[in-house]
Amino acid sequence: MNRVERQLNESFDQICPDFDHIWETIEQTPVAPMQIPDSIVRQNVPVTHHPLSFLKEKTSGMFSSLRGRSALAYALSFLLIVSLTSGIFINRSYVKAESLIAIDVNPSLELVTNKKNKVTKVIGKNEDAAAIIDDMNLKNVDLNIAVNALIGSMLKHGYLQDDENIVLVSVSSRDQKKAKQIQNEIEDDFTSSLAVIDKEATVIKQDIVEDSSLSKQSSEYGISEGKMQFINELLSLDPNLNSNVLAAMSINELANLAKQYHMIPEADTSLSPSIIGTTTEEKKDDKKKPAAADSDPEDSKKQENADSVTSDEETDDTEDSDDEDFTDEEDDDSSSGKIDQKSDTTEAPSSPNMINEDEEPDTNNDQTNRPITLD
Amino acid sequence: MESTKAYIKEDRSIYIDESIFSDIAAGDRDAFAALYETCSRSVYAFLLTYVKNTEDASDLMQDTFLKIRSAAGLYKPYGKPMAWIYTIARNFALMKLRKDTAHPQDELTETSAVTTNVQKQIEQKLLIRDALAILSEEDVKIVVLHAVNGMKHREIAELMGLSLTATLNRYHRALKKLKKQIGGESYESCGTPTE
Numbered sequence: 059m060n061r062v063e064r065q066l067n068e069s070f071d072q073i074c075p076d077f078d079h080i081w082e083t084i085e086q087t088p089v090a091p092m093q094i095p096d097s098i099v100r101q102n103v104p105v106t107h108h109p110l111s112f113l114k115e116k117t118s119g120m121f122s123s124l125r126g127r128s129a130l131a132y133a134l135s136f137l138l139i140v141s142l143t144s145g146i147f148i149n150r151s152y153v154k155a156e157s158l159i160a161i162d163v164n165p166s167l168e169l170v171t172n173k174k175n176k177v178t179k180v181i182g183k184n185e186d187a188a189a190i191i192d193d194m195n196l197k198n199v200d201l202n203i204a205v206n207a208l209i210g211s212m213l214k215h216g217y218l219q220d221d222e223n224i225v226l227v228s229v230s231s232r233d234q235k236k237a238k239q240i241q242n243e244i245e246d247d248f249t250s251s252l253a254v255i256d257k258e259a260t261v262i263k264q265d266i267v268e269d270s271s272l273s274k275q276s277s278e279y280g281i282s283e284g285k286m287q288f289i290n291e292l293l294s295l296d297p298n299l300n301s302n303v304l305a306a307m308s309i310n311e312l313a314n315l316a317k318q319y320h321m322i323p324e325a326d327t328s329l330s331p332s333i334i335g336t337t338t339e340e341k342k343d344d345k346k347k348p349a350a351a352d353s354d355p356e357d358s359k360k361q362e363n364a365d366s367v368t369s370d371e372e373t374d375d376t377e378d379s380d381d382e383d384f385t386d387e388e389d390d391d392s393s394s395g396k397i398d399q400k401s402d403t404t405e406a407p408s409s410p411n412m413i414n415e416d417e418e419p420d421t422n423n424d425q426t427n428r429p430i431t432l433d
Numbered sequence: 434m435e436s437t438k439a440y441i442k443e444d445r446s447i448y449i450d451e452s453i454f455s456d457i458a459a460g461d462r463d464a465f466a467a468l469y470e471t472c473s474r475s476v477y478a479f480l481l482t483y484v485k486n487t488e489d490a491s492d493l494m495q496d497t498f499l500k501i502r503s504a505a506g507l508y509k510p511y512g513k514p515m516a517w518i519y520t521i522a523r524n525f526a527l528m529k530l531r532k533d534t535a536h537p538q539d540e541l542t543e544t545s546a547v548t549t550n551v552q553k554q555i556e557q558k559l560l561i562r563d564a565l566a567i568l569s570e571e572d573v574k575i576v577v578l579h580a581v582n583g584m585k586h587r588e589i590a591e592l593m594g595l596s597l598t599a600t601l602n603r604y605h606r607a608l609k610k611l612k613k614q615i616g617g618e619s620y621e622s623c624g625t626p627t628e
Contacts, residue, residue: 062560062608063580069560070478070581075491077473084469084495089503091458098524099504101517242596263594295531320527 157231160284163217164308165190168282175201183282189215205244209251218252223259224313228284230266237265262322279305295319436467445583447471451510458506469498475582476522482574483526485565493529497522563614572607575600
């Protein structure tokens with residue numbers, strides 16, 4: 059432990075409460091065992107969506123027994139073979155699908171990848187995304203290459219040109235670890251691509267918790283599943299919000315709203331203040347001109363907050379040794395990824411400026427200039 | 434009290450055997466006491482980074498452990514018991530913050546004002562106070578979770594949804610800022626509040 063860490067601990071010890079006294083209170087307070095988890099304790103364990111995963115689940119009725127499930131499996135296999143031999147079309151991309159990745163800037167797009175992290179499908183969820191994808195053929199392309207190509211296209215079309223840009227990256231995968239890895243890699247792709255042109259990207263990452271209604275909902279609103287899930291979380295915090303209005307908002311605006319509800323952390327103070335709680339300059343019809351012509355690809359100037367570890371930082375103080383943190387640990391107490399359990403509250407903050415169901419959805423460009431604040 | 438199911442390791446990180454929740458649900462008082470003894474300081478520190486107020490952090494810590502006891506029977510083992518505990522704590526903290534935003538605190542009564550003033554005196558020359566003030570919310574959490582709670586950077590990265598690189602960078606930058614602060618002021622390492 060270095061000097062600063064030691065002093066932090068000593069300093070912290072001075073403001074610790076009397077834990078024994080608190081324990082006495084806890085011990086004496088009766089609590090009833092919960093029967094159903096509420097939003098405070100609910101664990102968000104992603105649902106697996108292997109096409110045949112239902113065979114592993116307990117069911118009632120004729121397929122509840124092992125014999126019944128085996129019979130069903132045989133029947134399905136037979137049907138599959140018949141389909142193949144009779145030339146009936148099977149959606150092979152679905153069978154091979156491993157992960158769904160949604161990227162929302164203002165363009166809203168989804169990528170489907172297989173086990174080898176190759177793109178099998180790219181779906182533009184709105185017109186902006188269609189323009190980004192254009193005639194790019196990304197099928198069978200490595201995911202990282204595809205993402206970088208899409209980022210390049212976004213830059214070319216005038217997106218991501220603010221000093222601070224917010225991107226929503228949402229991943230649904232059967233493998234939770236893989237989902238996290240994909241999220242982090244895409245975050246690095248955005249960060250490093252924008253660092254080259256002296257811009258910053260704040261990437262909000264989330265796991266998509268699949269349910270049958272999410273896909274349908276997102277299609278109805280013409281947005282990605284990731285954006286839909288983000289909106290649903292906002293709605294769970296404040297049911298008075300208008301879902302149509304939220305669906306029309308850019309990610310910047312949604313992020314600012316989410317910060318007000320403490321759904322995501324407040325902006326780092328090192329970020330440009332223009333991103334905090336203010337309107338976005340992004341408008342659907344008013345894209346900024348690409349600055350690509352002005353940027354010098356040879357420019358090696360790094361952002362102060364770029365996520366790059368330099369040897370200077372590491373060796374500046376010999377007491378700053380955290381080498382043990384880089385070794386693999388055997389104990390299994392690693393924490394989960396993003397904390398995405400939200401607490402229910404019926405005490406929605408009230409403010410005359412809050413969006414509510416009575417307001418007409420304001421879909422014109424003026425909406426992007428209206429500040430949303432909480433008193 | 435010693436427990437094999439919940440304890441603080443030599444490197445200050447926390448070990449919890451997930452089966453402890455079943456024991457707690459079954460009414461094992463010692464199991465719950467062991468969990469509290471192991472985790473209370475960390476949970477308190479974690480809450481403090483949200484509410485930035487010692488009184489609220491204490492109240493919320495109490496709520497958190499009462500909730501854990503109530504919901505212990507519903508816990509599904511998935512290898513991350515501390516994540517569950519921190520999630521409960523975080524949800525309580527967010528509820529409190531939303532409540533405070535909607536209904537700002539009434540004027541302090543004389544008694545609570547005295548308490549707050551005493552706290553302020555205690556916090557006057559404390560590095561932890563400056564950490565809360567000069568660092569961003571995320572950086573405070575990263576610093577507290579590692580320096581005070583003993584969590585590994587990889588665990589913090591997972592908990593906060595950041596990459597390991599970002600977590601390391603932010604931690605080191607934050608410590609540098611604090612180091613500068615130490616250079617400029619003197620800090621009491623122990624003792625009574627001073628004027």
